[in-house]
Amino acid sequence: MLVLENVDAHYGKSHVLHGVSIEVRAGEVVGLLGRNGVGKTTTLKTIMGMARRTGGRITFEGRDLHGVPPHGLAGLGIAWVPEERRIFRLLTVLENLRTGLDRAGMTPPRHNALLEKVYAYFPILKERRNQAGGTLSGGEQQMLAIARAMVLEPKIILLDEPTEGLMPRMVGQIQEIVHALHREGVAILLVEQNVPLTLDAAGRVYIMEKGTVRHHASAAELRADQRVIHEYLGV
Amino acid sequence: MDQIIIQTLHGLVNGMVLAMVASGLTLIFGIMDIVNFAHGDLLMLGAFVGASVLGVTGSYWLALVVAMVVIAILGALLQITTLRPLIGRDPLTTILATFGVSLVIQKYALWQWGPSVRQISAPVRGDFNLFHLQYPWYRIATAVLAGLIIAALWLFLKYGKYGIWIRATTQDRVMAQAMGIPVPLVYTAVFAIGSAMAAASGVLFGPFAGVTQTMGFDFTLRAFIVVVVGGMGNLGGSILASIFVSLLESYAAIIVSPAQAVIVSFVVLVLTMLFRPTGLFVPTPK
Amino acid sequence: MTATVAARPRPRSAGYWTTFAVVVGLLLVAPLVLPPFWQRFVTEILIWGLLAMSSDILIGYTGMVSFGHSAFFGLGMYGAAAALLTVKPPSLPLALLYGLVAAGGAAVFVAYFATRLRDIYFAISTLVFSQIFYVIIFTWTEVTGGENGLTFSQPRLSILGLWSDRFTPTTFHWFVLAVVVLSYLLVRRITQSPFGMVLQSIRENEPRTRAIGYHVERYKIVAVMLSGLFAGLAGVLYAMQNKFAAPDFVFFVVSGEVVIFNVMGGMGTLVGPFAGAAFFLLLREGLSRFLTEYYLIPVGIIFIIMIIFLPQGLLGFLRRRLNT
Numbered sequence: 001m002l003v004l005e006n007v008d009a010h011y012g013k014s015h016v017l018h019g020v021s022i023e024v025r026a027g028e029v030v031g032l033l034g035r036n037g038v039g040k041t042t043t044l045k046t047i048m049g050m051a052r053r054t055g056g057r058i059t060f061e062g063r064d065l066h067g068v069p070p071h072g073l074a075g076l077g078i079a080w081v082p083e084e085r086r087i088f089r090l091l092t093v094l095e096n097l098r099t100g101l102d103r104a105g106m107t108p109p110r111h112n113a114l115l116e117k118v119y120a121y122f123p124i125l126k127e128r129r130n131q132a133g134g135t136l137s138g139g140e141q142q143m144l145a146i147a148r149a150m151v152l153e154p155k156i157i158l159l160d161e162p163t164e165g166l167m168p169r170m171v172g173q174i175q176e177i178v179h180a181l182h183r184e185g186v187a188i189l190l191v192e193q194n195v196p197l198t199l200d201a202a203g204r205v206y207i208m209e210k211g212t213v214r215h216h217a218s219a220a221e222l223r224a225d226q227r228v229i230h231e232y233l234g235v
Numbered sequence: 236m237d238q239i240i241i242q243t244l245h246g247l248v249n250g251m252v253l254a255m256v257a258s259g260l261t262l263i264f265g266i267m268d269i270v271n272f273a274h275g276d277l278l279m280l281g282a283f284v285g286a287s288v289l290g291v292t293g294s295y296w297l298a299l300v301v302a303m304v305v306i307a308i309l310g311a312l313l314q315i316t317t318l319r320p321l322i323g324r325d326p327l328t329t330i331l332a333t334f335g336v337s338l339v340i341q342k343y344a345l346w347q348w349g350p351s352v353r354q355i356s357a358p359v360r361g362d363f364n365l366f367h368l369q370y371p372w373y374r375i376a377t378a379v380l381a382g383l384i385i386a387a388l389w390l391f392l393k394y395g396k397y398g399i400w401i402r403a404t405t406q407d408r409v410m411a412q413a414m415g416i417p418v419p420l421v422y423t424a425v426f427a428i429g430s431a432m433a434a435a436s437g438v439l440f441g442p443f444a445g446v447t448q449t450m451g452f453d454f455t456l457r458a459f460i461v462v463v464v465g466g467m468g469n470l471g472g473s474i475l476a477s478i479f480v481s482l483l484e485s486y487a488a489i490i491v492s493p494a495q496a497v498i499v500s501f502v503v504l505v506l507t508m509l510f511r512p513t514g515l516f517v518p519t520p521k
Numbered sequence: 522m523t524a525t526v527a528a529r530p531r532p533r534s535a536g537y538w539t540t541f542a543v544v545v546g547l548l549l550v551a552p553l554v555l556p557p558f559w560q561r562f563v564t565e566i567l568i569w570g571l572l573a574m575s576s577d578i579l580i581g582y583t584g585m586v587s588f589g590h591s592a593f594f595g596l597g598m599y600g601a602a603a604a605l606l607t608v609k610p611p612s613l614p615l616a617l618l619y620g621l622v623a624a625g626g627a628a629v630f631v632a633y634f635a636t637r638l639r640d641i642y643f644a645i646s647t648l649v650f651s652q653i654f655y656v657i658i659f660t661w662t663e664v665t666g667g668e669n670g671l672t673f674s675q676p677r678l679s680i681l682g683l684w685s686d687r688f689t690p691t692t693f694h695w696f697v698l699a700v701v702v703l704s705y706l707l708v709r710r711i712t713q714s715p716f717g718m719v720l721q722s723i724r725e726n727e728p729r730t731r732a733i734g735y736h737v738e739r740y741k742i743v744a745v746m747l748s749g750l751f752a753g754l755a756g757v758l759y760a761m762q763n764k765f766a767a768p769d770f771v772f773f774v775v776s777g778e779v780v781i782f783n784v785m786g787g788m789g790t791l792v793g794p795f796a797g798a799a800f801f802l803l804l805r806e807g808l809s810r811f812l813t814e815y816y817l818i819p820v821g822i823i824f825i826i827m828i829i830f831l832p833q834g835l836l837g838f839l840r841r842r843l844n845t
Contacts, residue, residue, distance in 0.1 A: 048413060074415030086410040088403050099403045099414045102396045152415065270641055320829045327586045330644060331784060332828050334777055339821035346815050456652060459645050495660050501649045508634075508642055 001026045001061055001187060002047070002078070002156055008055030009046040016042050016051065018212040022189075024156060029178065029188045031202035031219065033195065035233060039211040040191040041083055044158045048073060048080050061155075074100070077155035081162065083191075085145040089134030093125050096133050096144055100151040118147045121177065139170040146177060156187040163194050175201065195233065199223050207232045237368055242485040244365075248374045250481030251381040255436045256454050257461040257473040258385055259429030265468025266405040266425050268326050269318060272333035274433050275455030276340040281306045281434025282446040283344055286353040295358035299438045303431040310430025311423050318426070319419065337451070344448045355441030377439045384435055385474065388428070392470075401425055405468065453497075460504040466514025476515060479503075537843075548698050552691040561762075562806070564694045566799045567701045568758045573782035573794030574708060575751035580780070581789030582712055583744045584724030586640075588776040589631055589647030592654040593749040595771030596623040597756020599658065602671045602766040611676040617757055624753020625746065627654070632745035636738040648773055655771045670767030673760075697758055704751055709791055711747065720744055721789075781824055787834030790843050796836050 002024040009017035017039050024030045032040050045051045047058055049070040058065045060076055068076065079100075088096050097118065101111055119126035122143045128136065136144060142162055149157050159178070163171045171194065178201045181188060192198045198205060199219045207215040209232055222228055260274050285302040289295060313336060321328050359376050362369035392398040404411040404421045412418050436454070437446070444450070457480070465476030480500045487496040507515050548567070552560045572594055579585045600623030601616040608615055627650075634646050658665045665671065677687055688696065711717055719740050722730045731737045760766050769775075778801070786797020801820065808816035833840065 050409060069419075070409075070412040071415055071417045071419075074413065080413045082410070082413075086407055088406050088410070090406055091399065091402060095399050095402075098396070098399055099411065099416060102399065103415055148414070270645070317825055317829065324832075326641065327644065328828055328832065330586070330641070331780060332825055334780070335821050335825040335828065338777070338817050339825070342815050342817040342821070346818070456648070460649070463642065463645065492660065495656060498653055498656055501653050504649055505634075505646065508638055508646060512638075512642065 002189065003059045004043070004047070004056065005059075006056035007043075007046060007053060007058060009042060009051045010054050011042075011051055015054075016211050017046060018210075019056065020208075020211075020213055021056075022206055022213065024187050024189050026155065027182070027185045027187055028204070029182050029190060029202045031198040031205035032189060032191045032208065033193075033198055033205055033229075033233060034208035036193070038208045040208055041160055042211075043208070044080065044082075044160055044189070044191060047078070047158060074152050074154075075103075077153075078158065079149035079152045079154035079156070080158045081145045081149045081160060083160040083164065085141045087133040087136070087141045087144055087148075089132065091133055092130050093133060093136070093144055094129040096148055097125075097151050100148050103152075114151050114153070118150055121150070121180070122147050139166050139173075142166060142170070142174070146174075150181075154186060156189065157181065158189050158191075160191045161193060162190075163192065163197060171197065195229060238489050239486070240365065240368060241370065242489055243482065244370055244374070245488075246482035246485035247478060248378045249485065250478035251378040251385075252436050252440050253454070253457055253461060253481055254474040254477035255381045255385055255432050255439075257458045257465070257477050258388060258470055259432035260458045261462045261465065261468055261470060261473045262388075262401075262425055263429040264462060265470075266401065267318075267322075267422050269329045269333070269426075270326070270459070271426075271429070272330055272455060273313070273337040273340055274333075274429070274458060275451030275453065276337045276344075277306055277310060277430045277451075278433040278437035278440075278454050279446070279448060279451035280309070280340055280344060280437070282355065282437030282441045282450065283348050283353060284434070285438035285441060286355050286446050287348075289355055295355075298355070299435060302434045302438045306434035307427040307431035311427040313430075314423050314426035319422075322422075337455070341448050341451065348448075350448070353441075353446040355438065355446060357442040373442060377443075381436070381439060384432065388432070389470065397421075397424070457497075457500060460500050464503055464507045464515050469514060472514050479515075545698070545702060549695065552694040557690065560690055560694065562802070564690075564697050564762060566795070566802055567694075567697050568755050568762065569779075569782065569798040569802065570795035571701050571704055571758070572752050572755035573779050573786070573798050574705065574791055575748045575755065576779045577783055577788060577791055577794045578708065578712070578720075578744055578748040578751070580783050581787075581791075581793070582717060582724060583720045583741060584727075585635060585741070585744070586644045586780070587631075587647040587748070588644055588773060588780065589651045590748075590752050590779045591771050591773055591775035592627050592631075592647075592651040593624045593752035594756040594759070594775060594779075595651075595654060595658065595766075595768070596627050597621070597753030598760040598766040598770060599623065599665060599671070599756075600753070601757040601760040602673055605673040605676060605760075606671065611674055613676040613761075616676055616761065617754075620757035620760070621750055621753050624749050624756065628746045628749025628753075631749065632742040635741045635745045648776070651771060651773045651776055655768060655773070658771055659768045665768070666766075668768065670765050670769075672765045675761055675764055693762065697762070700754070700758060704754065705791060708747070708751065712791065716740070716743070724789075783834075784832075785824065785827055785834055787837035787840060790834075790836050790840050792839070792843065793834050793836040797834065800835060 004020055004022045007017055007020045008015065020043055022043070032043065034040050042051055046053050060078060088099065097115065101114060124140055125144055125147055128140065133141065133144065146162065162174045166174065175197055178188060178190065190198060190202060199222055202219045204216070204218050205222055206213050214232060215228060217228065256274065256278060260271060263269055263271050281302040284305050285298040288298040288301045317332050317336060318329060321332060357373035359373045361372050363372050363375065392402060400411070400416045400421055404416060404418055408418055461476045461480055462473050464480065465472030480503055483499050483503065484496045487499040548563065551563045555563065572590060576587060576590050579587050597620040600620035604616040604619035605611040631647060631650060635643060638646055659667060675688055712720070719730065719735055723737055723740060727737060782794050782797035782801055784797070785800050786795065787793025804820050805816050808819060827834070
């Protein structure tokens, strides 16, 4: 469904991605592992049009994303949960959700249904719905960021390090959410430093190093033979 | 004492008109980092359009509405043709571009309407009595109307669907795009709104002193000052700053000539930039 | 990505000096072959070019846009006026001195703010300053003549008190040419020096320059001083050419026009501003015959189009060649 073929990318004059090839099929959870700075987040940003793609192709459901403006991706079904969460700090929780809810073709029944669904996943958000986004705790902001992506009713979520900086209890919650989304049929491209979580949630895993993909295997294989993980991640 | 009361009223009324001008400017700056040099000239053009419509139809309110609509459309066209190509470039290029637009608009107005001063007659006549003083109703009405328009803007931003889009884009353009918000369209819409507010200010201010091609620059300059003093991109701050600065100027006009009173606002600007560059009415950033 | 500091400049090419000599030669000969109107015109281009060049030091080399050059220019003008009106007989050196001191004083004032404000705030504050000076000059009628300005007579050109004679338009033109050429060469020397390289480095990436260890504030102060002094010099020359000083020249529109010359001609080239001034003034001359004062409409549109499509200006393509 989402295919990166031999993608090169640049930030300004820095050549940051070299020939990256990744595929995420419909409904799959795919993991992207690697040390800090190898280009995992950059890969997501390149899909979102924030880094300059200078080589290769990115297609989604067969359609080349080349000419698509950054604000068109959500409409195609691609949602992004960035590493820094990027909550609209001065907007309330509800308003944050509305940035995704208030879109073309939305009807009041669907609007409310989506809202209720998201509140069911994250009761704390319902409780804090009129609070400014900036006043939420780190964990709550992460939940809001995921909820915000969910209301777009996406086909795929680009999930960037959702457990970073979270307490262990919250990590477990994130894990459950990833499972739940998977059960709903939403594809996820999961960038993470947390190896056990990734191996548990994902079907296939790509490992990156120095701006390119070095290894590609099923999560089962990687669980069975931990040497590969050791080699690339030193864990 | 009488002088002080009158000047206070002047300050408040002028402050409200200035607040409307500054709101448009700060909205535009807050969302797209554009210092719109031509803002005052859009005000001027709005006043001329209003004067013309008034001359043809005799209706002040129609003049106000038409001026706002026409200038909003003009603003949108300007943004699309001259400012969109400059997105991503050095922000100073937009100052230069809007400066160029300002020159063109001024001379166009001269060409279209000639050098004589146009009049916009006030829709409301007569004075009202405050103690033993008389103050024109119209000026009070202007302040109230300006306040209503600003309040409408505020409500739109706070509760409207598109208001949320505008606020989200102002805070984080990239994330707004990722959420599917059509940012280029939002930019154009905000520029149009800002222009409409400038035009409204022009029509409201028209009866005060007549309409001339050069009336815009003074407003642009004061609006810049107020936007900086109020905190760039801060709507509430610029409104407070407008009233503050206008009051100070009005009081200063008791002592020095009006032409010199404008130095007061300059001094306030300079002091603000030196000691509280984020704005006088903005809480100190942590 | 970022310019490295202090690349040693290559020796200037022969092509550059040849072109330079040709241009100066043409300018020398100009007053002898042109009718009086165009003679004055060329002299004015030189003066405005000098003003625009002074602005280029800030805009093109240090990366600081200033809308305040009308203040320096105006103070140079009024300073010269003060000398020519108060000291009899009118003395050329004294006019220069007074004008430069006045402009220099303003430059110190502006320089102070330059170090504390960045970018847009600096630009706005320079705009405000030029307006403050305008208001003061406009309203302080007893000293400055207010709206009407001041008129005075042209000083004589005297060399070491030995020989003195009135200026003719031709000899005045040569005088201006000499001053402008010397100024240009001097500024060029400065911008090509390590000092100039640091300025350019500040323009490219200020935080990095600071991190390397340069006292960015000091460099900015010097840049503003230089810019202000040469702008004041232009003001003195203008005053002497026209024998009057008026507040119109302190109004910010002059600053705006100066910036237009810079953008049209090419920022960061030093010769660009002259080309920009010539281009603008010629356009104005040509168009105002058909359009009278509305010439600014097409010229303004041309300016906007140049910003969008030709941001490096007419001579901007020469920028690399002229600066390394």
